[in-house]
Amino acid sequence: MGLRKKIRQFIYRRRFKDYDLKKKKFENHKILITGTNSGIGLELTKKLIAMDNLVFAIFNSSSNNLETIKNDNLTLTKCDLSNLGEIDKIKDLLQKNDFDIIINNAANFGSDNQNVHNTDFDSFSRTINLNALSVLKIISIILNSKNKGKNLKKIINISSEMGSINNNKDGNFYIYKTSKSALNSITKNLSNDLFNQNKTIVFSIHPGSVKSKMNSSGLISPEICAKNIIQMIMDSDNSYNGKFIDLGTNKEISW
Numbered sequence: 001m002g003l004r005k006k007i008r009q010f011i012y013r014r015r016f017k018d019y020d021l022k023k024k025k026f027e028n029h030k031i032l033i034t035g036t037n038s039g040i041g042l043e044l045t046k047k048l049i050a051m052d053n054l055v056f057a058i059f060n061s062s063s064n065n066l067e068t069i070k071n072d073n074l075t076l077t078k079c080d081l082s083n084l085g086e087i088d089k090i091k092d093l094l095q096k097n098d099f100d101i102i103i104n105n106a107a108n109f110g111s112d113n114q115n116v117h118n119t120d121f122d123s124f125s126r127t128i129n130l131n132a133l134s135v136l137k138i139i140s141i142i143l144n145s146k147n148k149g150k151n152l153k154k155i156i157n158i159s160s161e162m163g164s165i166n167n168n169k170d171g172n173f174y175i176y177k178t179s180k181s182a183l184n185s186i187t188k189n190l191s192n193d194l195f196n197q198n199k200t201i202v203f204s205i206h207p208g209s210v211k212s213k214m215n216s217s218g219l220i221s222p223e224i225c226a227k228n229i230i231q232m233i234m235d236s237d238n239s240y241n242g243k244f245i246d247l248g249t250n251k252e253i254s255w
Contacts, residue, residue: 015248027052035106039212043226081134082126095145110175131179159204166254191242
C-alpha cells in the first residue's frame with residue numbers, strides 16, 4: 001500500500017470518534033433494530049442493551065451471535081424482510097410494543113449482476129424489498145396500531161452515499177444504488193408525514209466505509225460505527241428531521 005493511500009485512510013478513520021458510551025446516559029428506551037445478527041446491527045444491539053434499554057432485535061435466518069447476549073432486556077424475532085409477506089407474521093410484535101426509537105439497519109448489496117448489460121431482476125426485487133420497502137411496511141403497521149405510533153420519537157434509516165442521486169457520477173450498481181435511493185425517498189416522505197402527525201424525527205445516515213460481510217475492505221469497525229450512530233441519535237433534534245447525514249462528518253449529503 002502506498003504512503004498516500006495510508007495517509008488518506010488514517011485521515012478518514014479520524015473522522016469517527018471512539019466514544020466512551022459508559023459515560024453516557026441513554027436508558028429506558030424501547031428500541032426496534034433490524035439486521036442484528038452481525039455487523040453494525042449486532043454492535044448497536046450490544047451497546048444499547050448495555051446502556052439499559054429494551055431492544056427488540058429482528059434477524060433474518062441465524063441468531064447465533066445474538067444468542068451470546070445474555071440479557072432479559074433483549075427480544076429476538078426472526079423475519080426475512082426481503083419477503084414483505086413475512087412482516088405480517090410479526091404484526092403483533094410491532095403493534096403491541098410502543099417503540100420510541102426504530103433503527104432500520106437490515107440490508108444487502110444484491111447480486112454481482114447489476115450493471116446495465118446484465119441485471120439480476122430477482123435479486124433486484126428482493127433487495128429493494130429488504131433495503132427500502134420493508135421499512136415503510138414496518139412503520140405502516142406500527143401507525144395502524146391502537147397507539148398509532150404516538151410514542152415514536154425517532155426513526156433512523158441506515159442508508160449509503162451510493163443512494164445519493166445527485167452525487168452519482170459513475171453509474172453501475174443498479175440494484176444497490178436504486179434500493180438506497182428508494183430508502184432515502186421513503187425517509188424524506190416519512191419525515192414530513194410523521195413529524196406533522198407525532199413530531200417524530202426521521203433521518204437517514206451514511207455510516208461510512210464499515211468493515212462487514214458486505215464490505216470486507218471497510219476502513220472502520222462496526223463497533224466504532226455503532227458508537228457514532230448512538231451518539232448521533234442522542235444528539236439529534238428537530239433539525240435532523242428529513243436530512244441525509246454523513247456519520248463521519250455530521251454534514252448533510254445531497255439526496
